[in-house]
Amino acid sequence: VVSFYNNSSNTKFTVCKIKCETDFVAKNDDFLNFVETLSKSIHENKDIKDNGTDKDLSELRVNDKSLNDSLTDLISKIGENIQIVYYKKYFSKNSIFISYLHNKYNSNCSKIGSVVEIKTDNQNTALKLVDELKVIAMQISAMKPIAIDKNSINSKIIDDEKDIIIKQLINVPEDKKNQIIQGKLNKFIKENTLLGQALITDPKKSVSTFLSDISKNNNISLNITSMDLYTI
Numbered sequence: 001v002v003s004f005y006n007n008s009s010n011t012k013f014t015v016c017k018i019k020c021e022t023d024f025v026a027k028n029d030d031f032l033n034f035v036e037t038l039s040k041s042i043h044e045n046k047d048i049k050d051n052g053t054d055k056d057l058s059e060l061r062v063n064d065k066s067l068n069d070s071l072t073d074l075i076s077k078i079g080e081n082i083q084i085v086y087y088k089k090y091f092s093k094n095s096i097f098i099s100y101l102h103n104k105y106n107s108n109c110s111k112i113g114s115v116v117e118i119k120t121d122n123q124n125t126a127l128k129l130v131d132e133l134k135v136i137a138m139q140i141s142a143m144k145p146i147a148i149d150k151n152s153i154n155s156k157i158i159d160d161e162k163d164i165i166i167k168q169l170i171n172v173p174e175d176k177k178n179q180i181i182q183g184k185l186n187k188f189i190k191e192n193t194l195l196g197q198a199l200i201t202d203p204k205k206s207v208s209t210f211l212s213d214i215s216k217n218n219n220i221s222l223n224i225t226s227m228d229l230y231t232i
Helices: 029-044 067-078 123-127 130-143 155-167 174-192 207-217
Strands: 002-005 012-019 083-091 095-102 112-120 202-206 222-231
Touching (some): 002 029, 002 095, 002 112, 012 029, 012 222, 029 067, 029 083, 095 130, 112 130, 155 174, 202 207, 207 222
Antiparallel strands (some): 002 012, 012 083
């Protein structure tokens, strides 16, 4: 599951990704309770790195036991192997974080979760807009953009897409190829970048336009600076 701890604060929370072997156990209360306790322990521990894997948690204590002992107890109880895959702590004084869990197992856990960081010049006002901005985190889970905008797409992805397009244009006259290639590349970028995509709740608007409208309506600066998609 993907576990979010303290994400209701929108300024300081922790995400943890933990694997078991079956969907049955993923919905088990013992497993979910352990996941929440683990996420809380990671969130509150000031001595560990801001993100990492189980290798970075060797000194962590969960329920007044070492993490290894707590894991051993749980594995003995439920009879399946459990692996801590990844964790990340989120914190900022200049941004807000909007999170979303799709098809939740409980209030904090799911198989799909997303986080978008929005930098702002007025954090207090931005926090009042969380409900309105929630759709952007939903957009990430639903549409799975590969980058925030054109400038943040890996150049190799663009080159590979261009090669695919060129192979599709074998019988097209040379004088028309460049225009078609650029048109198809622009379409690819629009459909695969968060800011370029059509908003899932209002396809007539792009995510960029939606964010710009909220900024203007509230006299506030809002800029997406990072996004994360967690899936199992």
